[in-house]
Amino acid sequence: MKPKYTSPQQFFRQRRTRMGIVFAILLAIYLGSVFLVKFQTFSSLAQVPAGLIWLFKTFIPNQHTTTYLGPIFYQLWRTLIVSISSTICAAILSLMFAVLGAKTTSPNRGFQLTVRFGASLLRNIPVVAWAMILLFSFKQSDFTGFLALFFMTLGYLTRAFTETMEDLDAEKLQALQAVGANYFQCVFCGVLPEAASTMTSWVLYMIENNIRDATLVGLLTGTGIGFLFSQYFKSIRYDAAGLIVLLIAVLVIVLELTSTQIRRAIA
Amino acid sequence: MLKVNQLDKTYGQDKHSLKSVSFTAQPGEVTAIIGPSGAGKTTILRSVNQLIRDDGGQILLDDQDIRQANKAELRKIRHHIGMIFQNYNLISPLTALENVLHGRLGAKSTLAGMFGLYSTAEKTEALALLAEVGLKDYAYQRCDQLSGGQQQRVGIARALMQHPKMILCDEPIASLDPKSTKIVMDILRKLAREKKLIILINLHQIDIAMSYADHIIGINDGAIVFEGPTAQVNDAVLQKIYRQATEQKAKVAANEA
Numbered sequence: 001m002k003p004k005y006t007s008p009q010q011f012f013r014q015r016r017t018r019m020g021i022v023f024a025i026l027l028a029i030y031l032g033s034v035f036l037v038k039f040q041t042f043s044s045l046a047q048v049p050a051g052l053i054w055l056f057k058t059f060i061p062n063q064h065t066t067t068y069l070g071p072i073f074y075q076l077w078r079t080l081i082v083s084i085s086s087t088i089c090a091a092i093l094s095l096m097f098a099v100l101g102a103k104t105t106s107p108n109r110g111f112q113l114t115v116r117f118g119a120s121l122l123r124n125i126p127v128v129a130w131a132m133i134l135l136f137s138f139k140q141s142d143f144t145g146f147l148a149l150f151f152m153t154l155g156y157l158t159r160a161f162t163e164t165m166e167d168l169d170a171e172k173l174q175a176l177q178a179v180g181a182n183y184f185q186c187v188f189c190g191v192l193p194e195a196a197s198t199m200t201s202w203v204l205y206m207i208e209n210n211i212r213d214a215t216l217v218g219l220l221t222g223t224g225i226g227f228l229f230s231q232y233f234k235s236i237r238y239d240a241a242g243l244i245v246l247l248i249a250v251l252v253i254v255l256e257l258t259s260t261q262i263r264r265a266i267a
Numbered sequence: 268m269l270k271v272n273q274l275d276k277t278y279g280q281d282k283h284s285l286k287s288v289s290f291t292a293q294p295g296e297v298t299a300i301i302g303p304s305g306a307g308k309t310t311i312l313r314s315v316n317q318l319i320r321d322d323g324g325q326i327l328l329d330d331q332d333i334r335q336a337n338k339a340e341l342r343k344i345r346h347h348i349g350m351i352f353q354n355y356n357l358i359s360p361l362t363a364l365e366n367v368l369h370g371r372l373g374a375k376s377t378l379a380g381m382f383g384l385y386s387t388a389e390k391t392e393a394l395a396l397l398a399e400v401g402l403k404d405y406a407y408q409r410c411d412q413l414s415g416g417q418q419q420r421v422g423i424a425r426a427l428m429q430h431p432k433m434i435l436c437d438e439p440i441a442s443l444d445p446k447s448t449k450i451v452m453d454i455l456r457k458l459a460r461e462k463k464l465i466i467l468i469n470l471h472q473i474d475i476a477m478s479y480a481d482h483i484i485g486i487n488d489g490a491i492v493f494e495g496p497t498a499q500v501n502d503a504v505l506q507k508i509y510r511q512a513t514e515q516k517a518k519v520a521a522n523e524a
Contacts, residue, residue, distance in 0.1 A: 169356070171352065171354060171356050172356045172357070174356070175356035175357075176369060176372065177318065178318055178345060178350040178435075179369055179370055179372050179373050180342045180343070180346035180372060180374070181369070181373060181380065182372075182377060182380075184380075185372045185375075185377060185380035185381055188380070188381035189372065189380065189381070189383065190358055193358050193361050196360065
């Protein structure tokens with residue numbers, strides 16, 4: 001059905017009314033929830049500056065903190081390695097699953113459904129839950145952290161790779177079929193080169209993401225930078241804990257910048 | 268020689284796409300299929316190399332029925348039928364040279380094809396073919412950095428790499444400017460003349476068909492309404508080919524008013 005408007009003025013008036021209604025609904029939801037939880041917007045906001053000042057005073061590293069740098073860098077390095085290795089291992093497996101599961105390349109519908117279901121199962125279990133479940137079987141070790149990140153990444157990347165392959169122009173693959181290429185040749189000479197740069201971006205993104213998650217996982221598995229953070233935190237060495245937070249942020253930013261450079265180079 | 272006999276294709280329940288289509292295309296000639304949009308031009312072309320599975324009939328290329336071939340035979344037959352497309356359909360992050368070499372995939376073992384293990388002779392031939400279509404200096408360029416006309420010429424080189432008996436061209440110039448159109452059509456005509464190839468080409472530009480084709484097949488609503496040498500095509504014939512399209516347009520216009 002074609003929408004009918006008598007004049008442009010009427011069209012824009014209707015659009016403004018619609019935007020107004022959406023805004024009013026959002027405001028009503030906010031006010032309703034404020035009332036329900038008895039949240040006091042203004043007095044809460046007033047506490048924020050004081051809280052931040054306390055945070056800065058206690059967590060700012062001082063000249064004494066540098067003595068902790070050795071163990072911090074060591075654990076940061078281990079965390080980085082676990083994140084990268086779990087992402088790479090998951091990426092290799094995801095690539096195989098994605099080829100089997102993507103509509104464009106899947107041998108049959110059974111594979112499609114299995115891959116889709118498996119990936120969404122792995123992805124929808126939070127990484128913290130993975131770590132806790134795996135703790136029972138693998139105890140407190142780097143390997144438990146590795147596996148937790150691996151399973152979640154496997155789910156994410158399989159989904160991302162599958163969608164990348166399904167977004168490819170099916171006609172290009174038809175062109176290879178027309179040449180006389182068989183299934184494996186179509187996948188290797190057509191699908192993979194076309195999807196490579198997007199898939200690399202996904203892998204880089206997951207590495208960044210896994211550094212952040214590894215910190216959290218480390219708290220539970222008793223390894224890596226996350227565990228060191230909780231140790232310092234619990235023993236009231238706040239300056240050292242603050243230094244860790246700072247260094248994690250620096251590491252993630254450096255990784256982001258590097259991966260932007262890599263992405264630009266391969267695009 | 269390509270001989271198509273009583274080819275049928277039905278999409279869905281009762282929408283006939285091709286109704287008993289028969290025609291021949293000779294080596295050394297440019298054969299153009301013309302007709303209104305949705306008449307079935309693409310369906311015919313893609314049935315010839317079985318990218319679309321038809322419902323009945325015969326497709327004889329040098330007396331071998333393509334429709335009877337099994338998977339391995341079909342791969343061999345396809346290896347000798349080149350195809351170029353409106354959207355070029357090259358693998359865009361790869362270089363022109365790699366795309367031309369893809370023309371050898373039908374003749375290579377699975378593994379050699381997968382990992383791009385081409386012989387020196389194959390690489391030399393691919394470079395020579397790029398030179399033949401005027402792209403000698405672009406061999407190592409990524410295909411997404413080439414213009415439309417250049418990409419289409421890479422497509423032609425890929426088809427030639429197959430040592431084809433026939434090249435199918437699905438609206439090869441629909442996205443090209445007049446200058447590139449002339450270059451591409453000149454190459455196709457030269458290939459028909461010099462290499463004695465069957466050039467079967469879908470066109471919706473009547474003027475191009477009239478000036479380049481030797482043989483014209485007019486199709487309307489899935490059925491052939493004209494087949495003959497280009498010289499026989501006159502206004503009456505064209506009206507017959509595009510008849511229903513004008514009638515339908517009139518009907519749609521009447522409905523909208």
